[in-house]
Amino acid sequence: xxxxxxxxxxxxxxxxxxxxxxxxxxxxxxxxxxxxxxxxxxxxxxxxxxxxxxxxxxxxxxxxxxxxxxxxxxxxxxxxxxxxxxxxxxxxxxxxxxxxxxxxxxxxxxxxxxxxxxxxxxxxxxxxxxxxxxxxxxxxxxxxxxxxxxxxxxxxxxxxxxxxxxxxxxxxxxxxxxxxxxxxxxxxxxxxxxxxxxxxxxxxxxxxxxxxxxxxxxxxxxxxxxxxxxxxxxxxxxxxxxxxxxxxxxxxxxxxxxxxxxxxxxxxxxxxxxxxxxxxxxxxxxxxxxxxxxxxxxxxxxxxxxxxxxxxxxxxxxxxxxxxxxxxxxxxxxxxxxxxxxxxxxxxxxxxxxxxxxxxxxxxxxx
Amino acid sequence: xxxxxxxxxxxxxxxxxxxxxxxxxxxxxxxxxxxxxxxxxxxxxxxxxxxxxxxxxxxxxxxxxxxxxxxxxxxxxxxxxxxxxxxxxxxxxxxxxxxxxxxxxxxxxxxxxxxxxxxxxxxxxxxxxxxxxxxxxxxxxxxxxxxxxxxxxxxxxxxxxxxxxxxxxxxxxxxxxxxxxxxxxx
Numbered sequence: 001x002x003x004x005x006x007x008x009x010x011x012x013x014x015x016x017x018x019x020x021x022x023x024x025x026x027x028x029x030x031x032x033x034x035x036x037x038x039x040x041x042x043x044x045x046x047x048x049x050x051x052x053x054x055x056x057x058x059x060x061x062x063x064x065x066x067x068x069x070x071x072x073x074x075x076x077x078x079x080x081x082x083x084x085x086x087x088x089x090x091x092x093x094x095x096x097x098x099x100x101x102x103x104x105x106x107x108x109x110x111x112x113x114x115x116x117x118x119x120x121x122x123x124x125x126x127x128x129x130x131x132x133x134x135x136x137x138x139x140x141x142x143x144x145x146x147x148x149x150x151x152x153x154x155x156x157x158x159x160x161x162x163x164x165x166x167x168x169x170x171x172x173x174x175x176x177x178x179x180x181x182x183x184x185x186x187x188x189x190x191x192x193x194x195x196x197x198x199x200x201x202x203x204x205x206x207x208x209x210x211x212x213x214x215x216x217x218x219x220x221x222x223x224x225x226x227x228x229x230x231x232x233x234x235x236x237x238x239x240x241x242x243x244x245x246x247x248x249x250x251x252x253x254x255x256x257x258x259x260x261x262x263x264x265x266x267x268x269x270x271x272x273x274x275x276x277x278x279x280x281x282x283x284x285x286x287x288x289x290x291x292x293x294x295x296x297x298x299x300x301x302x303x304x305x306x307x308x309x310x311x312x313x314x315x316x317x318x319x320x321x322x323x324x325x326x327x328x329x330x331x332x333x334x335x336x337x338x339x340x341x342x343x344x345x346x347x348x349x350x351x352x353x354x355x356x357x358x359x360x361x362x363x364x365x366x367x
Numbered sequence: 368x369x370x371x372x373x374x375x376x377x378x379x380x381x382x383x384x385x386x387x388x389x390x391x392x393x394x395x396x397x398x399x400x401x402x403x404x405x406x407x408x409x410x411x412x413x414x415x416x417x418x419x420x421x422x423x424x425x426x427x428x429x430x431x432x433x434x435x436x437x438x439x440x441x442x443x444x445x446x447x448x449x450x451x452x453x454x455x456x457x458x459x460x461x462x463x464x465x466x467x468x469x470x471x472x473x474x475x476x477x478x479x480x481x482x483x484x485x486x487x488x489x490x491x492x493x494x495x496x497x498x499x500x501x502x503x504x505x506x507x508x509x510x511x512x513x514x515x516x517x518x519x520x521x522x523x524x525x526x527x528x529x530x531x532x533x534x535x536x537x538x539x540x541x542x543x544x545x546x547x548x549x550x551x552x553x
Contacts, residue, residue, distance in 0.1 A: 013395040038409070122409055149430075178430050182404040183391055268430055275428030347431035 002030055002056045006188045016179040017042035019150050019186055020110050021050060023157035024082055026191055028198055029108075031057040031081040033070040037089040038122035039177035040112040044084070064089040068096025072105050076220075078203025080161055084110040086177070088119060090128050090135070097170055098136030102222040104237075106164035106171070106201075110157065113176040115345035124177035125345040126267055129322040132174050133296040141237050143171040143248055144296040146266040150186035153179060156293075158191050165199035167244045174295065176318075178268050178347065241297070250293035251302050255281065259288025261357050262310035262336075264303075265348075266292050266323050269316055275350035276357065285361055295323060300330045307331055312360055313338035316353055320344050370423035371509050372432045374452045375499075377441030379407060379416045382496030385522075387418030389500060393510050393518035394422045402427045415448045422509050437506055438474075439499060441483075446470045460502060460548075478506075480547040486540065494540035501544020508552030515541065 006026050014022070020043045024032065034044045048058050057079075061067040067083050074081030085093050090111055100107035113128040115121030134140040143163055145156040156173050164171035191198065209215040224230040254274050256262060261280075263273045270291035280287040290306050292298050307313060313336055315324035320342050328338075341348065341356045373390075377383040384405050391403040399422050406417040419435075421427050434454035440446040440461045450472045453459055457474040464484035470477055480502055486495040504515055519537060520527070527534040 013392065013401070123406060178404055182402060182430055183388075183395075184402045184427070185395060185400070272429035272431070278428070349431050349433040350429040351433035 002028055002054050004028065004190065005050060005053060007190055009193070010188045011185060012188055013183060013185050014150065015042060015181055015183050016150055016153050016175060017112070017181070018046045019153045019188075020084065020157050020173075020175075020180075021046035022188055023154045024161075025050060025054050025056065026154070026188065027158040027161045028080060029056065029082055029161065030079045031059070031074045033059050033061055033067045033074060033081065033083050034085070035061050035064050035067045035089060037064070037086050039114055039124075039180045040084045040086045040089075040110065042180065043110060043112075064093040065095060068093040068107075068109075069099070071107060071109075072096055072100055072103075075105055075107065075201075076203070076205045078201055078207075080165070080198070080201045082108040082110070082161070084112065086112040087114040087116060087122075087128070090131060094131070094136040097142075098138050099222055100170040101136065101138045101141045103220045104168040105204075105220075106161075106168055108160050108164050108171055108173075110160075110173045110175065112180040113174065121345060122177065124318065124347060126176060126269065126318040126322065127320075127345060129174065129266070129295060129317075129319060130325075132172050133326070139234065139238075140296060141169050141241055142296055143167070143169050143294065144174050145172070145250070145293060146174045146295045147179060148266075148268055148270050148291070149179065150184050154186055154188060158196065162196070162199045163248055165201055167240070167248070169241065169244070174267065176268055245297040248294055249297055249299040249302075251299040252289075252291045252293055253302075253306065254289040254291070256288035256290055256306050257309075258286055259306075259309070260286040260311040261288070261314060261360060262306060262312070263287060263289045263314045263316060263353060263357070264291075264324070264327060265289065265316045266295050269318055269348045272348050272350045273316065273353055276353035279350060279354050280357055283358075285357060287357055292323070292327075295326065298326060298330055303327060303330060304334060307334055307336050310336055312336065312364060314341060314353070314357060314360065315339075316341040316348050316356070318343055318346055318348055369509075370421060370425075370427065371437070371507050372435045373418075373420040373422070373503065373507065374435040374438045374449055375418040375420065375503070376439065376445035376449050377416060378445070379410055379414045381416070381441050383416045383418055383441065386496045386500040386503070387420055389515065389518045389522050390503065390510070391420055391422075392521055393514040396517055396521075397510055397514045399423065399509070400425060400427050402430055404430055415442070415444050417445075417448065422507070437503070439503060440470060441465055441499065443468055458506065460506060462499075478548065480544075482544060482547065485543060485547075490536060490540055490543070494536055497537050497540040498544035498547075501541040502547050503544075504541070505545040505548040505551055512541070512545075
């Protein structure tokens with residue numbers, strides 16, 4: 001049993017990477033596997049710095065391929081294990097992540113997005129949105145929470161473990177280099193104080209009891225002989241995924257009820273959008289925000305409802321429309337026009353959004 | 368809502384992130400809302416290092432802002448890099464004993480300080496960044512000197528205890544930095 005560091009509400013001034021390490025401990029995570037890559041290194045550093053107090057475990061592997069598979073190994077042994085990565089590391093961890101999808105392993109990973117493609121920048125982006133949702137050679141049977149600041153990092157890191165172990169789909173907390181490196185105040189708490197109980201983490205391999213006498217054999221497959229065998233399995237996964245979706249979908253609306261211009265943004269960009277909404281409202285422009293918190297699965301009904309009510313939509317991202325593509329597919333049949341503000345690998349400021357929405361409103365008025 | 372947006376930029380190794388950390392720690396301890404993003408490339412030394420700091424009375428939304436209220440540039444490359452963060456309302460401070468060029472950007476005011484030269488001649492090159500922190504403290508006028516001293520204890524207390532003269536040296540640098548700005552809260 002690991003030792004919990006946070007036993008009462010504690011206000012701290014931390015970087016996001018530090019927050020994630022504290023959150024994993026609060027969730028009673030027992031083991032972290034990882035390989036260094038900026039901007040997520042300090043998750044590992046902090047986790048390791050706390051080890052003498054937490055009595056948890058850590059293994060630095062030879063690369064992200066190994067980190068991903070080692071995490072799976074720890075989980076199969078019944079450990080609440082996790083990993084974290086970013087950028088090219090996220091790319092080469094896809095093999096293990098696909099295996100976790102196929103074998104329904106409660107894999108937990110924090111992704112701190114950096115610029116892409118390839119090495120690009122070590123700073124920030126939202127360019128791993130599609131990769132984190134749909135990477136690997138599969139169908140994206142994954143759950144992805146997109147966070148917007150330090151309180152989110154703490155809340156959703158804890159939640160990711162429970163979601164993964166409850167539904168047995170790999171679960172990701174998608175953040176970015178800004179959130180990892182920036183410092184802002186955050187309240188750390190013991191999950192029990194919020195009525196959160198951690199899901200049990202039974203071992204899949206080497207479970208107690210004699211096979212055939214005390215228990216069935218655990219048969220985790222990632223290889224199939226026949227096409228139909230595979231499809232039968234995946235069809236069932238889809239049924240499970242759809243059933244689970246209604247329970248895990250999360251979204252956040254800000255002044256969206258009467259919004260004429262609706263901004264759709266996720267993660268830290270949604271924070272800039274909130275600043276912009278307030279400024280626009282002060283100028284008499286009815287702007288609002290829809291922020292999907294689970295970007296996979298998306299909260300489709302709420303999204304469609306709010307889009308239907310708006311006169312015009314603005315998608316904004318630090319990527320070239322990776323979230324917009326996912327949303328547009330789910331918005332099929334709706335006729336609300338949309339515009340875009342995409343800055344590939346660069347932060348979107350409140351001013352950027354204000355200027356764009358003002359130009360949209362001007363055009364709407366002149367039509 | 369009172370929100371001060373600060374851009375602090377210099378060469379990697381000049382101590383830009385170190386003083387940004389002290390500044391935001393001081394703000395946090397003084398009960399302000401804070402958001403600080405360090406921004407740099409893959410180099411261990413060299414390259415432009417930028418700190419985006421926000422100090423506010425209410426909760427801060429956007430992590431990255433478009434235009435700063437105060438921009439401090441400590442090298443020629445930093446001046447170039449920061450041109451995009453200035454507006455007609457910005458005040459730009461630069462170190463004329465380091466930079467060969469004067470910032471030529473749309474802004475309210477340009478202030479030259481000679482912190483590097485004065486630190487070298489009168490104190491020590493090592494407290495150049497603390498002198499800049501003094502400049503920043505007076506120019507922004509949202510935090511008190513005691514807040515900064517308190518945060519310096521948190522960051523450097525152990526070193527100060529081992530060598531008490533370092534505390535005096537750093538305090539002196541802070542005061543000399545503050546003296547370089549004529550008007551409080553430019």
